[in-house]
Amino acid sequence: MKITVLNGSPKGEISVTVQYIKFIQKKFPEHEFEIINIAHDVLKLEKDKKEFLQTIEIVKKSDGVIWAFPLYVFLVASQYKRFIEMIGEQGVTGAFEGKYACALSTSIHFFDHTAHNYIHGICDDLGMKFVESFSADMDDIFIDDKRRILIKWAGDFLQAIQKQAPTNKSYAPLQYGSFTYKPGKPANPVDTGGIKIRVLADVEEKSNAANMVDRFRKAFKQDIEVFNLRDIDMKGGCLGCLQCAFDNVCVYRDKDGFMEFFNSGSDSDVIIFAGVIKDRFLSSRIKMFWDRSFFNGHIPTRIGKQVGYIVSGPLSQLANLQEIMLAQAEMSEANLAGVVTDESGDSSQIDALLDDFAAKCVDYSQQKYIKPSTFLGVGGHKIFRDQIWSRLRFPFDADYRFYEAHGMFDFPQNDTRYLEFSGQMIKMIQDPKMREMVRTMIKTEMLKGYQKVVETK
Ligand SMILES: Cc1cc2nc3c(=O)[nH]c(=O)nc-3n(C[C@H](O)[C@H](O)[C@H](O)COP(=O)(O)O)c2cc1C
Structure with a gap:
């Protein structure tokens, strides 16, 4: 069979992900794997x-497609995402329709699930027969x-094509409204x-x-800063070259001019991204x-700041994107102040939401209101902390210095308070006899400290 591999690594062939593909290729020599370096090119x-149409032709002639990509910042790399946008813009979705597909990523498991949800959704939108995702840690090979499991997964995908196995859709098609927003005048700026x-903004x-x-x-x-991202001097996407790792x-x-522009926002108190839903x-x-x-x-990079989003499009149908928005805020140690969309289809309602959002941005910023992180930020921090401590210590030297200087290596074994208490209790x-006594008291004793705060604070 002919399998097209859409390589999402901006590094092209010099990529960890491609080594996984080459390994699969070696194990299944009876099939032909063609790797296309989408993100690189x-x-x-x-x-x-x-050239774009030649690539699409390869997809069209293949029996199956492997979306193979490294995780890049909660998703796939921007270059890969751009290719996905071009499939729609150039009207070539037909080449993908009905094809068997699967997704293979390499990463450190930081929001790998959101990237996989995204690609799976794209495959469903393209009418592909999506078989399964595989999220490898970059060093599983x-x-x-882990190699055995990888071979099993790849073999199952190839078999699914041969057997023409049935597949399910996991994501309903997005429903777009056709409403035109007509802004009114703000009553009380x-x-x-x-x-x-x-x-x-990208609008x-x-x-x-x-x-x-x-x-x-x-x-x-007063006037606020508004930049159209199309005017910001970005010559291309991140290359994943890691030249930044020693000193940012x-x-x-x-x-x-990207770095200069990014750094010029370091004294902003509120950062809002504005744009439209494009694919998912x-x-x-x-x-x-x-x-x-x-x-x-x-x-x-946004410690103590407020962040938010102004979005046109069906965001309420995209739980995955909403999760990414919250995670992005929490991981940058900012507060997600709000998200306003045009989905209500009612101009005065949108005006009211924008006014309320504006007031919240100022109030939250003045009050230094940073909500506690959820699992996304708490869990995400632990992954980064562990990685920077050991595996990613080299080459991410700048990260290591920052984490050390800011007490971000907050491993539980450093928390002597709980360790001493637990040690005494376990003893x-x-x-x-004590065991039974502690059992009868555990519920009420546990609460005492909390009750004291309620009474005294
Ligand atoms: C710019 C950049 C962003 C990354 N973002 C993530 C991420 O969000 N989650 C994750 O688990 N790994 C992330 N990684 C790690 C890569 O996904 C991982 O190293 C991958 O194996 C690289 O594969 P490649 O060599 O094929 O490009 C990121 C790496 C780079 C360079």
């Missing part, structure tokens, strides 16, 4: 329609049993009180998203901004 594919607000002129951004701007008494300086530093995310331009921010490695319950 996306600028070429964008410029040269013939070194472990015998909010005083920014010196709070610095920056909007980073078409006169679109709902553009009008929402404009209306948001007018919700304040991007390899593009002399080639474009925001635009690849916004994703490019996120990926390029990786020159900061795993260092949280105590070795005595059967």
Whole structure:
């Protein structure tokens, strides 16, 4: 059989993910695997329609497609996302329809599930027969049993094609509204009180998203910063070259103005992303901004700030994207102040939401209101902490210095308070009498400290 591998690594052939594909290739020599370096060559594919169509032709002639990609900032790399956008723009979805598909990623398991949900959703939208995802840790290939599982997964995918196995859809098609937002005048513009607000927008002129951004701007008494990401000098997506890892300086530093622009926002108190839903995310331009921010490695870059989103499109149908938005805020140690969409289809309702959002941005910022993180931020931090401590210590030297200086290596074994208490209690319950006594008291005793706070604070 002919299998097309759509390689999502910006590094092209010099990629960890491709080694997994080559390993599979070696184990199944009876099949032909053609690797196309989508993310590496996306600028070429964008410029040269013939080349793009040749790629699509390869997909069309194949029996199955492997979406093979590294995780990049909660999703796939912006270059890969751009290719997915082009499939729709160029009207070539037919080449994918009815084809068997699967997804293979390599990563450190940080939001690998959101990337897989996204790709699975794209396959469902394209009418592909999606078989299964496989999320490998980037180093799994070194472990015998992990390699065995990888071969089993790949074999099952190939068999599914041969047997023409039945497949399910997991994601319902997105329903888009056709409403045109007509902004009204703000009744009581909010005083920014010196709070610095920056909007980073990827919007078409006169679109709902553009009008929402404009209306948001007018919700304040003073002027706020609004940048169209199309005007920001970004020559390309993150290359994954890791040249930034020692001292947070991007390899593009002399080639474009991204780093300077990003750093110029360091004194912003509020950062809002504005854009439209494109496939099952925001635009690849916004994703490019996120990926390029990786020159900061795993260092949280919005500590104590407010962040938010202004979105045109069916966000309420995209739980995955909503999760990413919250996770992005929590991982950068910011507060997700709000998300406003045009889904209500009611202009006055959107005006009211934008006014309320503007007021919240200022209030939350002034009150230094940062909500506690959920599982997304708490769990995500632990993954980064462990990785920077050991496996990623090299090359991410800048991360290590930051984590050390800011007490981010908060391993539980450092928490002597709980360790001492647990040690004493464990010793105590070795005595059967004490064990029974502690059992009868555990519920009430556990609560005492909490009750004291309620009574005294
Ligand atoms: C810019 C960038 C962003 C990344 N983002 C994530 C991420 O969000 N989650 C994760 O688990 N790993 C992330 N990684 C790690 C890569 O996914 C991982 O190293 C992968 O194996 C690289 O594969 P490749 O060599 O095929 O590009 C990121 C790496 C880079 C360079």
